[in-house]
Amino acid sequence: MKRFLISKRQFSTGNSTSCASRRPPFVLGILRETYNKWERRAPLCPSHIEQLLSKYTPEKLKCIIQPSNRRIFSDVEYERAGATVSDDVTSANLLLGVKQVNSDNLLPNKAYAFFSHVIKGQPENMPMLQTILDRNICLFDYECMVDPAPSGRHRRLVTFGKYAGIAGMIDIFQAVGQKLLQNGFSTPFLNSPMCYMYHDLEEAKNGVKQMGRRIAEEGLPPGLEPLVFAFTGKGNVTRGALEIFHLLPHEMITLRQLKELKKQNGGGGCPQHKVYGLIVEQEHMVKLRGSDDDDDSIAAHGANVAHYRSSPFQYEPTFHKMVAPYVNVLVNGIYWDGRYPRLLEKHHVQELFEEDKKSLIAIADVSCDVNGSIEFLEQTTTIENPFFTYNPALNKSIEGVAEDGIAIMGVDILPTELPRESSKHFGDALIPLIDDFLVYCNENDICSLKCAENLPRKLRNACVTTSAGDLTKRFNYIDNLKKQCLREKDLEKIDGSAMFLSLEGHLFDSGLINQVLDVLESHNCIFEIKECCIGCKTNGTPAKSTMLIKVYTSEGHGMLQTICSKIKALAELISSSETTVRSHEESQNFKVKKPPILSDEIASSVKSDKEDIILLLGSGRVAASFAEYMGRKEKRKIIVAGEVNEEVQAVASEAKRGEVVVLNVEHDMPALASLIAKADIVVSLLPAHMHILVAEECIKTKTNLVTASYVSDAMKSLNQRCLESGITILNEVGLDPGMDHMSAMRIIDEIHTNGGEVTSFSSVCGGLPAPEFANNPLLYKFSWSPRGVLNASGNDAIYRKDSSTLHIPGDKLLLEAKPFEGVWSTLNLECLPNRNALAYEDLYGLSYPDELFRGTLRYRGFSNVMNSLNQLGLLEDAKASQSNWTGVIRDLLDERGFSSLQNFISSYSAGDVANAERQSLLFHELGLIDHSTLTHPESIVNSLCDLLTEKYSLASDERDMVLMHTKIVGKYDDELVETYSSSLQLFGDEHMTAMCKTVGYTTAIAAELVLDGKVEAKGVIIPTSSDIYVPTLNALEAEGIKFVETKMTVEQYAA
Template sequence: MRLAPRRATAWRRPISSLQRHLTSIGIRKEDPARVWERRTPLTPDAVASLLRDNHAQLEVEVEMCGRRCFPDIDYRHAGAKLVPSLSKEVDLVLGIKEPPVHRIQALQEARPGKKRTYMIFSHTHKGQPYNVPLLSSFLDPHHSQTLIDYELLTRPKKGNPNELKRVAAFGWFAGAVGAGEALSMTGLALLRRGVSTPLLGLPRPYTFPSTAAYKAALRRCGDEIRSTVLTPCGTGPIVIGLTGAGNVSNGAKDMLDAMGVVWVTPEQLVDIHRGTKGMQTQIWACQVPPSAYYEKLDGGAYDRADYKAHPEGYRSVFVKKLAPYITTLINGAGWQEGCPRLMSNTDLAALLAQAPEVGHKLVAVQDIACDLEGGLEFMDRITTIDDPFCVGPGGILISSTDILPTELPADASAYFSSRILPYVQHLVAPKLTTGDVAETIERATIVRDGRLRKQHEWLMPSVDKWRSPSPPAPLGAATTSRRKKRVLLLGSGLVAGPAVEVFSARSDIALGIASNNLQEAQALTKRYGGNVETFSLDVADQVELGRAVSAADVVVSLLPAPMHVAVAQHCIAHGKHLVTASYISPEMKALDEEAKQKDVLLLGECGLDPGIDSMAAMRILSRVKRENKRVTSFVSWCGGLPEPAASNVPFGYKFSWSPKAVLTAAGNDARYKLGGKVEEVKGEDLLKRHYPKVDVWKGLALEGLANRDAMPYADKYGLGEVDGLTNLFRGTLRYQGFSRLLESFRQMGLLSPDPLTRMGDSWGDFLLASLARMSEVSGTSLRAGDVESVLRDLLAKEAEGTMEALRWLSMLPNTATPALPSHLTSPIDILAYILSQKLAYSPKERDSCLLHHAFEIVSSSTPSSTSFGSGETTSKQKVTASLLHYGTPGASSMSVTVGKTLAFAALRVVDGDVKGRGVRGPYEREVWEGVLGSLEEAGVEVLEDWS
């Protein structure tokens, strides 16, 4: 829309700091951890309008985001500039939900002193404890940040100038979606009682492109209901109870009207409950005012003015007078501390006890207000769009999702955008706006130029308390403040850099790096700076290790996997959490019960593989479960490889992580299921039984090896019984030729962990000693000239290619090589050493990490015995998840995907977002959802295809 020129208006007072023109607007992408947050503060049409009206002065940046309800290309067509992240020049940052603190700090540090304004739902103005760090990030006069909160954009009500109403809110959409979710949940709740109704077939709101389309579905469902006799469990007709009288309840009422419910008064509920004739072909609804469920403690009637002044003098009689006659409650009424609860835990217990034989009528509760343990005391958790309800007392289904409007994101965004556009326009060009826009912005400003506004100064003590110092508890010898969360990083090797980068970006994190290579650790601090200290630590020194662990909040171990158990034991002893990227070993798993008793989390498998692979799988499987489907096949491939241009070397491989770990993995036993048949492969046969061609990326000549035992993943991922799966396979990707050459090296004895007794002084002597042990000339000394003939006898047609690789690696007799390491005696250690020298990345080369999951899914109603191999017509859906990530000369892809995954998981633990305890993997939503979101923000994105 185009705004009319501003008429001459006298402001009541000058507001100079808001009169400056802002020349650059940035629309941030919502945090990836908020998977379902698809709304946007400004639509492409609104952006086009702003640019038309301010074409000479304004630039709009839009962070690229594949989840947003409006495609990126629409913003480009509107005239915006698409960017991976907002530039330091942005004057005004617009979003929906509050941004992470580190994103605000990053913009501040990119251009110190830059005046910048944020318009968001900050959730800070009520003193919310969980967002005190966010509020604090704005309170620095040196950075001159201004915070405007949408929730405080208010203007006087018509006819009552002393009362303010919000001008920009999503309440109607929360009510509309909440009602729709309540109806779908009612269908499921009644099914659990043994009754099927047309509500069971009503799709959830997020499956529709618009509000109009969803209303049409509600009308169709209502028509079907009116042609059906509903007899839910003998408890009478279906009755929906709706509380609240504002926008939320209006949105809910509009959706119920679309279905065609019959509205009754609270006084009629008893008659509806007792009636039978004609009652069972309708859904009844009752909008319940506070006067129907609140009364004075002395039994007097509800009085609105008196209640607002003295809420402590009232009690709720909802359970006594209304709840016994309601099938589903949609709560749209807010609650404040000191007010009586709509239903307390005691009230609910009384309701459940009223009809122990026939069962209570209430089967579902949709709490749109989402006041934890508030008006509905038993509502003690926030549900999600993925898992929309939990089972409460008496089997009642309870839903309390706090981002309901994003289920209809396009319509909700269009409405919201139209409401805030005049205020954005005022910040850009005050002369083009009229009326009381400036005063509205004034009321909504919490922080201006790094200082709290006068009406919000009462928040400062909470910020000061959060910032206040506490007694020192050194990691090495440093002191920190109370607000610093202490992370101990054990190790400073190949993947440490990206992990340190993540931790050091958080000003509330104090990171200590403990390493036996202090120079290497100090190089990390020089590169990343921040709140990082280093100290020397030999992890074999159990006293010093215990001391370091005791001073941390969370320990992150980059040590070799066998060392994790000793670290975990110290963590349990000192009550500290541990995060690693390694597979959970049987020895680690044995610590599960002890860790739980000490309230300690030992979180493993938070790297790439294992790690991102499991997290990506769990995200898909959560949707499979939500859509009432099941998996019949799961095949997964993962690998770290050089970019194609760097792969023209023996094995087609270069090392961005431990060479010995790569060589050892090629000898692991494997078990999997393909084509309905379970296969077991011994480690010595793994390379011979490789898959010579794996077509998962066009243009890449890949092969694969089975990766360990895939069978436990049926349980880990919740895939169901192995017998019900056609395929269950996990594999490792390599370039073609890797397995044949490494198998030749294995036959030569070069992968043996057993020490060589006589090895000589050169690489040629080492090769001859290993060949002598493996060949049939045992007891006879081999000479340099015997190598080729022995290889031909041992390797047959593979001998020539192997000789070429040995020559390239300078391992043949009489070739120049680095000095033979005298401290190593086993062939696998010595081979790992030479490969780390010869197959290292050059400064300009890049590595890559590849991940590919392939699922086949069917409806849960499809019998498990169905065969899909011979003309079966049952519909299968193929779903994939893919990651192809390239490193940079400064940070390998392997280090990024492992190090950052590990760090993001540790941050979720240290922030208290992971509630589980004991030995755990990344299989719970509280781990994988947030970590995948943070990785996406860091440029590591797993793409899904549900076509």
């Protein structure tokens, strides 16, 4: 009440003429949460808004909240509490959120408070922090709003308390039910819903009580051993879990009682009408290194809590021996960082399973430290897919709980499953800090804060950045972390040694931490902040801060010792820091490995939230669909680099977070190298000859590359260097090549898997105008560069027919067009052989099939008309004899012995009147018989391309069509013959051409697979393996790009 009266007096509405009374109202804004679809919490509830607005007059405080249909409290509730609901929060002085704010939504010159996750230099959040600095935003981090407890340890003031433990406990019941069912026991746990399925905590507790009544009245199935839940930790998380557990009929027992219980009832017997709980004490988890392994010795040497916390490296784990063999469910709530022994390591549970000690069926890792105290929690899980199974025998993680092994839950946003209660708890703790903000703002403008030292103590500790675009003094060290902090990309390149460095002292006020990081940087170390707790003043006396740093070097043990000695000397030199430095070198050299991927579906759902930077080179017609697909996720930045600013801008606008770089790749290699070095993956949609320049830089920077083009000989030559660099260059992931590989390999692999061999293979593809727009003499329109089409019309071709190999020289290719019938009956098509089909024999793993053909589809008549241009010499890359088309055509006719164009057409059409009319019309429409000037006198074919682009491009109001058909015959030992047919017909729409969709989307999906680590192969590769073609075809189908597949089976009988 005293605070209330002071606040009223300071914000008086009387006749005072002080500066404070003339200030406009302080506007408090509440942001819409966008971090995760499940994030339904709010920093303040409607009741908190009502409480604040009743405390301060409207002249002194206003509240604005962004509307949200996802938030647990409705907009109407906030309006009733007195808040204004509006998307526009630009008038707010202080903006409150829960989780990180999307960089695009950060308003300049404002103050924000939310969980930013930047104080350890987390790389995924550094782009957001840079935006905050660039936009002169004053950031307060809830995580740093602390008060020192009497013990000297830091107590966080605003948390979501016990609700992670409550939600985690409720959720793990479902996993327990499924695992017990798998083992042959139907129990009430199977009917327990996930926590988020309840309306509120009261309903959830009633649900647990109802389950408990069934256990008490009906009992658990006979034959089921006593069910034991073990709990680690003493904090809010564990207290929340126990609050739920205690709603069941239960008995809490000691470890000694547990062992006796299991000894007497290990094989089951009479139905159990209760469950058992065990609080795991520290002496059950660790022991001093070198002490005896018997239980009494372990307990005797594990009880000194103070010694353990100060010297954790002197201890080793014992939980796997003392507790794990006897419990069924583990609820883990302990604090852990790299200094401490793990609770359970992979080899621990592997040994238990080898000894047939398989009591442990489920783990709720509520602490959710990835690769932390539970080593095999290698990725967080999500609310919609909360469980996976770790199989110790296979050392493999598998989605769901249906497989053998231990069910694991590692959801990292559990409190949002109880959004109503957790928001209330959080807001109750935040309200006093809002008062501190208002007291400060009575005399100051929070949005113009240049120095944090004058803030109230609790706010000063939490102020990360100022409106001057600077980090505050205690957070200056983050600037070093932004440059040098460990990144996944760097980790993959290290093979060396590591140590943990523990610092405790006045690290920030003394400036020691910045000098420590400078030492690490000067020795070319990579490091990551594992833990950071910043001390705050009490009664004017600064409290000590602590930091745990993991340091990596490729220069071995000696370098680590040198670094540690320098840092200890530095701490002694800066005596005012009063810093204790401890180090512990990892026991063996390391090489970082990627954790195993659970499955395609769960891997994508548990992917880290770090920002991915995708460099897209090229802004042609298919680039837009790539940017649109790849740029759908907020955590991806698509950097589009190209020569023409307007085109680059248009492509970048398709992504949620597109960035524009105007660049000539061939003439600005330093700029290209800089872009590639920053990227997580590079995608080149440039002309094919330019891919090599890009690939060379990717090899230097160890950055993966994806292209849609054919693998050239020059690209093949880079394979060994790619392998040595450890990168993937994935090519041929467009339409053709690309989707043709994938559709074919899906069938070929099925035939081979079933024991058959391919005796006939045919694959044809074509990009065409839709029939209603094939309205010119070529019956063709260009949706990208005509040069590619003209070049393809003169390529040599090789294929096999009736076991004979046929070679078609490029200058005769257009004469080889044959009618294509039997697939699309309404279309009048022809087919041309396409390149060297025999090359696919090895690529597809075929054994000399009788038929091996690849072809290009066109409307019937295309080849005849195109060949007239070829025969006249218009497809040659030769210098023009004249500067205008009339002169060029006249000279070309003279060279071939024709007196006029009409004579040439008559001779070439050989009496086919319709063909002659189409040829004549083509020359007239293209303007080849007038006096127009050639655009490229040095190249006839390039000048022709400009005419084709001008006259025969697909207009914006016209649609195109993509056709692809694959026919494969498989034969089996039992004389069974199967004929597979796979067809695709796709039309463009008003938003995007079919060619753009099929090339851009396919390239984007393939790039996403590489980016997410789902493509294991290194070197120069194409998409012929199932880890690429299966997820890509599935993703394309989700975009409406689907093959229609049929199979006809014929049994052949010997005569």
